[in-house]
Amino acid sequence: MTAIRATSLSKHYGKTVAVADLSFDVEPGQVTGFLGPNGAGKSTTMRMVLGLDRPSTGAVLVDGRPYQELRHPLRKVGALLDAKAVHGGRSARNHLLAIAQSNAIEASRVEEVLELVGLSQVAKRRIGGFSLGMSQRLGIAAALLGDPEILLFDEPVNGLDPDGILWIRTLMRDLAAEGRTVFVSSHLMSEMAQTADHLIVIGRGRLIADTSVQEFIGRSSQGYVRVRSPRLAEVAELVKVGELHPDHLRVTGLDPLEIGTMTARAGLPLEELTFVRPSLEAAYMELTKDSLEFTS
Amino acid sequence: MIDILRSEWTKIRSVRSTVWTLAATALLMVGISVLLTVAISNSGQNMAGDEATRISLAGVLFAQLSIATFGVLVVSSEYRTGAIRTTFMAVPKRLRLLTGKVVVFTVVTLAVCIASTFAAFLLGGQLILGTTSLSEPGAPAAILGSGLYLTAGGLFGLALGALIRHTPGAVVSAIALMYVLPQLTGLLPGQWGATVDDYFTTNAGMEVAIPGQNGSLGPWSGYGVYLVWIAVTLLVAAVLMRRRDA
Numbered sequence: 096m097t098a099i100r101a102t103s104l105s106k107h108y109g110k111t112v113a114v115a116d117l118s119f120d121v122e123p124g125q126v127t128g129f130l131g132p133n134g135a136g137k138s139t140t141m142r143m144v145l146g147l148d149r150p151s152t153g154a155v156l157v158d159g160r161p162y163q164e165l166r167h168p169l170r171k172v173g174a175l176l177d178a179k180a181v182h183g184g185r186s187a188r189n190h191l192l193a194i195a196q197s198n199a200i201e202a203s204r205v206e207e208v209l210e211l212v213g214l215s216q217v218a219k220r221r222i223g224g225f226s227l228g229m230s231q232r233l234g235i236a237a238a239l240l241g242d243p244e245i246l247l248f249d250e251p252v253n254g255l256d257p258d259g260i261l262w263i264r265t266l267m268r269d270l271a272a273e274g275r276t277v278f279v280s281s282h283l284m285s286e287m288a289q290t291a292d293h294l295i296v297i298g299r300g301r302l303i304a305d306t307s308v309q310e311f312i313g314r315s316s317q318g319y320v321r322v323r324s325p326r327l328a329e330v331a332e333l334v335k336v337g338e339l340h341p342d343h344l345r346v347t348g349l350d351p352l353e354i355g356t357m358t359a360r361a362g363l364p365l366e367e368l369t370f371v372r373p374s375l376e377a378a379y380m381e382l383t384k385d386s387l388e389f390t391s
Numbered sequence: 392m393i394d395i396l397r398s399e400w401t402k403i404r405s406v407r408s409t410v411w412t413l414a415a416t417a418l419l420m421v422g423i424s425v426l427l428t429v430a431i432s433n434s435g436q437n438m439a440g441d442e443a444t445r446i447s448l449a450g451v452l453f454a455q456l457s458i459a460t461f462g463v464l465v466v467s468s469e470y471r472t473g474a475i476r477t478t479f480m481a482v483p484k485r486l487r488l489l490t491g492k493v494v495v496f497t498v499v500t501l502a503v504c505i506a507s508t509f510a511a512f513l514l515g516g517q518l519i520l521g522t523t524s525l526s527e528p529g530a531p532a533a534i535l536g537s538g539l540y541l542t543a544g545g546l547f548g549l550a551l552g553a554l555i556r557h558t559p560g561a562v563v564s565a566i567a568l569m570y571v572l573p574q575l576t577g578l579l580p581g582q583w584g585a586t587v588d589d590y591f592t593t594n595a596g597m598e599v600a601i602p603g604q605n606g607s608l609g610p611w612s613g614y615g616v617y618l619v620w621i622a623v624t625l626l627v628a629a630v631l632m633r634r635r636d637a
Contacts, residue, residue: 122396122494142476142636144637145476145480146479146480146483147476147479147480147636147637148636148637149636153635154530162483163483163484163586165483168481168483169480169481170479172480174480177473179473180472180473180474180476181472181473181474181477182402182406182469182474183472184405184406184407184408185402185406186405189405190405192401193398193399193401193402193405194396194477194481196397196398197394197395197397197398197478197481198394198481198484199394206467220600229549236478254442350437386617
């Protein structure tokens with residue numbers, strides 16, 4: 096079953112539109128990246144998935160039901176939104192214990208997740224004194240408490256050091272490999288390129304793309320075939336769809352095999368025939384350039 | 392529901408503000424009782440039984456503010472830190488959550504408040520003044536009534552905390568509604584002014600702790616009116632809590 100299904104989801108604050116008519120599915124067994132510039136509506140969407148914010152119109156279902164109707168929601172869904180949003184006066188253990196008890200999760204699970212995220216040694220310390228990296232680990236421990244099938248992470252690597260980033264990436268890959276649903280937001284394309292299998296890209300609250308990472312690159316208008324030939328003008332005439340540069344021809348819409356076949360039949364020699372793959376970053380910039388809230 | 396109660400109990404016992412505000416409440420109850428009764432016994436006055444009971448419980452006027460602060464913090468601290476989102480993710484049925492908070496808070500507060508008023512009476516009234524005792528008519532009712540009065544004040548704080556979601560704003564509102572405005576309503580002119588004064592929050596509620604001050608209401612009807620004020624505040628807070636984004 097589809098883990099998360101948003102249908103025509105919208106959220107307005109007065110006249111400001113945070114999310115507009117957003118529909119998408121998030122499937123299990125893969126990492127789905129939720130990508131968009133800052134202010135695109137990613138966090139708002141995640142809060143609506145989790146029943147924290149009420150959609151203005153539309154609906155979002157988790158495992159086929161609205162979040163509010165899940166009996167012990169944390170056993171189905173785990174989420175890390177803002178790692179610093181905790182009561183600093185509580186110890187790590189008591190913080191997790193209170194969350195566990197609310198969903199009838201046994202207390203022994205608290206020790207397990209503390210061990211899993213490497214916080215067992217500081218379980219008794221007040222969490223107000225935790226570094227961002229430690230808070231992030233604590234937030235992930237809370238998300239994993241109920242051994243949930245569905246996990247949401249909002250910008251989980253923000254402000255982390257390289258060790259922490261690598262740890263979170265590996266964790267997300269492992270969780271997806273276990274068949275769980277991992278839905279992770281980021282404003283960094285490069286980050287998603289490392290972890291995600293599928294991408295949902297939004298800008299200004301609207302859906303821009305919903306595609307696999309491979310397709311996303313392939314579909315981008317920036318992918319092209321570079322052709323060089325001693326008889327370049329004749330090649331250009333033959334191919335017709337190319338853009339002629341002084342030393343090469345740039346072809347979009349035909350793949351190297353098609354071009355090679357055409358030139359071979361015409362008996363034209365080729366010096367180079369290369370498919371130039373766009374970077375994910377370039378594809379992302381291309382797609383979102385019209386939807387940046389603030390442009391510098 | 393039992394899950395929510397256990398979780399809220401863990402939350403309430405695991406932060407220092409609980410210990411501080413409850414300790415302040417007990418200290419104010421007992422401390423003021425001791426101060427007043429020592430001063431009176433040093434002045435050589437001879438004080439009648441019901442007067443002695445009343446003096447030994449005079450701390451409720453101040454203790455109600457620390458217990459109301461405790462009530463405010465139980466909700467507002469979650470909003471201040473953003474932890475309320477974690478709470479709502481764990482318990483998306485917000486009315487059940489609020490009910491759980493109210494139940495745990497009431498049990499904890501009632502136990503501490505009645506223990507405090509009992510200690511204040513024993514120390515100030517029975518030990519230092521010596522003119523009243525538990526067998527004095529009206530004394531057990533005054534001890535219990537003062538404990539109930541304080542507990543209601545704590546619940547008023549909790550309701551205001553849930554309504555305003557902002558610690559300073561909720562504490563100031565609690566002080567205004569429980570302490571400042573009840574004194575100002577006494578200045579209202581005429582019969583309707585006197586009625587408003589009698590029915591206003593703590594003016595009504597105080598009857599259960601220190602009876603005989605109110606022109607319109609008795610101890611239990613007065614306490615009932617006070618509880619209605621609190622219930623209405625809590626109801627508005629609950630409706631808004633359900634509706635508002637977290």
